Amino acid sequence: MSWHVGDPDLAAYADGSLPAPGVWSVEAHLAACEGCRERLTFDAVDAGWERLDAELDAPRPGLVERALSFGGVPATTARLLTATPALRGSWLVSVTLTLLLAAVLAHYAQPLVFLALTPLLPVLGVAVSFGPGIDPTHEVTVVAPYSTFRLLLLRCATVLAANTLLTAAASLALAEYGVRIAGWFLPSLALTILTLLITPRLGAVPAATVVGLGWLSLVLGTRHSTSLLPYTAAGQVAMAVAAALAAVALGFQMSAFDRTRPLPRRFR
Amino acid sequence: MTLSTEVAVRATGLSLRYGRAVALDDVSITLGTGVTGLLGPNGAGKTSLLRILATALAPNAGELRIFGEDPLTGPGRLAARRRIGYLPQDPGFHRSFTAFEFVDYVAILKELTDRRARHAEVRRVLDAVGLNDRRGDKIRTLSGGSKQRVALAAALVGDPSLLILDEPTVGLDPEQRFRFRELFADLGEGRAVLLSTHQTEDVTSLCREVVVLDHGGARFRGTPAELTALANGRVWTSDAREPGAAASWRTGTGSFRHVGTPPDGAELLAPTLEDGYLTLVDLS
Numbered sequence: 118m119s120w121h122v123g124d125p126d127l128a129a130y131a132d133g134s135l136p137a138p139g140v141w142s143v144e145a146h147l148a149a150c151e152g153c154r155e156r157l158t159f160d161a162v163d164a165g166w167e168r169l170d171a172e173l174d175a176p177r178p179g180l181v182e183r184a185l186s187f188g189g190v191p192a193t194t195a196r197l198l199t200a201t202p203a204l205r206g207s208w209l210v211s212v213t214l215t216l217l218l219a220a221v222l223a224h225y226a227q228p229l230v231f232l233a234l235t236p237l238l239p240v241l242g243v244a245v246s247f248g249p250g251i252d253p254t255h256e257v258t259v260v261a262p263y264s265t266f267r268l269l270l271l272r273c274a275t276v277l278a279a280n281t282l283l284t285a286a287a288s289l290a291l292a293e294y295g296v297r298i299a300g301w302f303l304p305s306l307a308l309t310i311l312t313l314l315i316t317p318r319l320g321a322v323p324a325a326t327v328v329g330l331g332w333l334s335l336v337l338g339t340r341h342s343t344s345l346l347p348y349t350a351a352g353q354v355a356m357a358v359a360a361a362l363a364a365v366a367l368g369f370q371m372s373a374f375d376r377t378r379p380l381p382r383r384f385r
Numbered sequence: 386m387t388l389s390t391e392v393a394v395r396a397t398g399l400s401l402r403y404g405r406a407v408a409l410d411d412v413s414i415t416l417g418t419g420v421t422g423l424l425g426p427n428g429a430g431k432t433s434l435l436r437i438l439a440t441a442l443a444p445n446a447g448e449l450r451i452f453g454e455d456p457l458t459g460p461g462r463l464a465a466r467r468r469i470g471y472l473p474q475d476p477g478f479h480r481s482f483t484a485f486e487f488v489d490y491v492a493i494l495k496e497l498t499d500r501r502a503r504h505a506e507v508r509r510v511l512d513a514v515g516l517n518d519r520r521g522d523k524i525r526t527l528s529g530g531s532k533q534r535v536a537l538a539a540a541l542v543g544d545p546s547l548l549i550l551d552e553p554t555v556g557l558d559p560e561q562r563f564r565f566r567e568l569f570a571d572l573g574e575g576r577a578v579l580l581s582t583h584q585t586e587d588v589t590s591l592c593r594e595v596v597v598l599d600h601g602g603a604r605f606r607g608t609p610a611e612l613t614a615l616a617n618g619r620v621w622t623s624d625a626r627e628p629g630a631a632a633s634w635r636t637g638t639g640s641f642r643h644v645g646t647p648p649d650g651a652e653l654l655a656p657t658l659e660d661g662y663l664t665l666v667d668l669s
Contacts (some may be wrong), residue, residue, distance in 0.1 A: 179481070192500065193493045200479045200490060253477025254490075257539065260439045261494035262466040268494075372459060 122146055122153045131157060181205075185275070194271060197263075200254065201272045202245045209279060212238055216287040223291050228298060231291065232345055233336040235284050236304035237329050240312050242276035244325030251321065266374040269313070277309055300348040303356035308332055310363040317373035391452065392417055393547045393577035394438055399447035401433050401601075408433040409444070410601040416547070420573035422588035422609070423581040424662055425598035431581045432474050432551055434598065438579065439471040439549045451547065467496070470545030474552050474581075476536035478524045484511060484535045485520040491539040510538040514568065530561040537568075548578045554587060566591055585659040588612075595658075599666045609658050616656030616664045621647040632663045 122130070122143050129135035130143045147154050178186065178195070185195035202208060215238065223231040247269050249255045259265055284301060291298045308328050315324040339346035346352045394416040401409040409430045425431050436442040437449065440456045449456055451465035478487055488507045497503040511517045514534040519527065524535060537553060550569070554562045562584070569591055572578055582588065588595050588609055595612050597605040605612060622640050627633050630645035644663045647653065 193498055196486075196490055196493055200482075205481070253479060255477070256436075256441055256473045257471065257476065257491060258494060260441050260466055260469065260471050261491065262463055262496050263494040 120146075121150060122156075127153065127157055197268060198271060198275050200252070201275060202251065208242070208245070209283070212242070212280060213283055216283055220287045220290050223294070223298075228291065228294055229336075229340060229345070231287075231298070232301060232348060233333065235287075235301040236308050236332060238284070239273075239277045239280040239305050239309045240325045240329055240332075242280060243273050243309055243312050244321045246272045246276055246321070247316075248321040266371045269316075269374055273309060273313060277305065280305065297348055300353055303353050303360060304332070304347050307356045307360035307363065310360055310367060314363050314367050314370075317370065392450075393452060394579075395450045396438070397448045399434070399437060399444045399449065401430075401437065401442065401444050407601045409437070411447075412598070412601070412603045414596060414603065414606070416577045416579055418573075418575060418577055419593040420569060420578040420580055420591045422592035422595040423579060423598065424583075424585070424588060424595060426666055429598040429666075430601040431598055433601075435471075435474075435549050435551045435579065435581055438547075439469055439473075440466055441471070441473075467543075468546040470540035470542070470548045472536050472540040472548075472550045472553050474555075476533070476539075478532065478535070480525050481523070483521050483523055484516055484527065484531075484538075487524055487535060488539050488542060492542045495543045497543065506542060507538075510541040511535075513541060514538045515564065529556045530558065533557065537565075541572075546576050548572060548576060550578065551581045552583065553580070554582060554584055562587075585657070585662060589658045597662060597665050604665050612661040612665070613656055613658045614661065616644060616660035618653060619647065619664055620644050620654045620656045620660045621651035622654055623651065 126135060126139060126143060130140060135143065147157065178192075179199060182195045182199045185198055186192060190198070215234065219231040219234050223229075245251055247255070252258065258268065281302065284305070285299075288298050288301070312321070312324045312328045315327065318324075319327065335347060336345055347356055392415060394414065396412065396414045399409050399412045399414075400407070412430070412434060414434070423431050423434070433442065437444050438451070440451070440462055443457060451461075452468055454461035454464040456462040456465045479490070482490065485507055488511060489503065492503045492507055497506055508517060508520070511520050514537050516531065516534050516538060519531065524532060527535065533553060533556070537550075540548060540550070553569075554565050557565060566587060569578060569580060569587075573591070573593075580587065580591065592609055595605070595607065595609050596603055597612070605615070621643050622636075623643065624640055626635075626641055627643045627645070627648075629648075630643035632644040633641055636642050642654065643651075644656075644660050
């Protein structure tokens with residue numbers, strides 16, 4: 118036999134990527150050439166074992182990761198999100214219990230606690246999702262090529278989504294208050310984006326504290342009026358505008374999250 | 386990994402302040418292929434320097450190039466980060482992760498998105514640190530030495546051209562330290578490794594060059610032999626403690642070993658690298 122199938126063609130044939138005329142030629146040759154058949158068998162089996170090895174090694178995704186994948190989140194993103202502290206079972210259970218308590222209070226007394234508390238839950242979730250001293254792998258995360266801002270946004274969006282689902286479920290138990298009880302969504306969104314906006318200057322926890330205190334001042338300051346200001350039509354429009362403006366401002370300073378800056382004294 | 390003699394790090398006049406406290410003062414350092422040791426007492430500025438070189442911190446002043454890229458610019462920082470492996474002083478882990486999952490998580494952060502290639506890389510680095518047989522164990526169940534190996538495996542993902550290791554052998558037993566040394570020696574072939582350590586034995590056995598930091602400043606830069614030579618004629622032995630010596634301690638044989646300015650007629654000893662280091666740093 119004067120010629121043999123080259124390695125690239127044999128590899129392409131083995132993984133099925135060789136185009137049709139080449140396949141016919143290789144198959145005709147393999148029928149007559151034992152040497153090439155042996156090479157093919159060995160390579161194919163070897164690759165097969167490698168693939169099997171990789172599959173067996175791959176860790177079985179946990180509950181959160183599977184839920185995210187089920188919801189259409191890409192596998193790599195789902196893996197990154199499993200490290201979000203506010204997506205841990207213990208945190209989600211705490212949020213659920215808090216919402217249940219607030220809903221019970223609203224049902225038997227008045228909705229103030231529910232309306233004041235619900236927009237703060239995603240803010241707290243965001244505060245514990247990123248930063249030195251909070252995320253144990255923060256330093257490794259910051260020096261990786263993956264965009265810090267993108268990771269932060271992914272985590273925040275997921276925290277906000279989880280909180281929205283839980284709070285929406287809790288709201289269903291308070292149907293007697295009508296549509297007004299669902300007015301927590303826009304404040305949740307606005308407060309979360311505002312927290313993100315000032316995080317590069319203050320750090321996540323102080324930013325969430327400032328925003329949270331501001332929100333409580335607003336709610337408690339208007340609690341004696343006929344309706345809580347943020348839950349009026351004008352208040353909802355104001356919250357939507359605040360969320361939109363904060364989102365635009367956030368877009369302008371996305372590089373601030375990726376900019377290295379000295380760690381606070383306690384983390385040195 | 387690029388096998389070359391290119392300069393990995395060229396830093397000039399780096400300074401870093403935390404408020405009024407000076408962490409680094411006008412430090413210049415150049416790193417090429419091989420293992421460079423970084424010695425210095427606690428608070429000397431070692432970790433601050435490593436964080437700056439790893440792009441976790443920005444200096445207040447000075448110029449830094451990592452493989453020719455300026456990490457203070459967005460594109461330069463990204464290009465530098467793609468070639469850096471960093472083991473922080475106190476690596477943290479997500480408690481629920483297994484060793485494999487944690488390294489896989491870091492591999493995704495290092496832009497390895499193809500699942501099969503990424504898992505092969507995770508297996509490779511876990512094998513390199515001798516943890517492949519424990520890859521399915523939860524990190525919280527691993528010993529301190531094994532956790533350190535997981536963190537090192539994560540630093541090795543992507544075969545970085547510059548490895549920055551902040552006290553990787555702290556808390557390890559002698560055998561584990563020996564294993565790490567073997568590994569670092571192999572890693573130093575064809576890439577730049579900056580190794581911060583308190584173990585002078587690590588420097589003696591591994592490093593081509595050594596830098597000594599003290600009070601935020603670079604006090605020495607040279608070979609381990611040159612650092613050792615600083616103590617030539619400055620190490621002596623006697624039967625009693627010498628109050629005038631910079632350092633003085635009783636050895637296992639009962640005699641005292643001193644580093645400093647010897648008195649006339651003192652019985653001089655051959656210095657070690659630790660003696661050279663003690664000669665250099667402010668022990669007050």
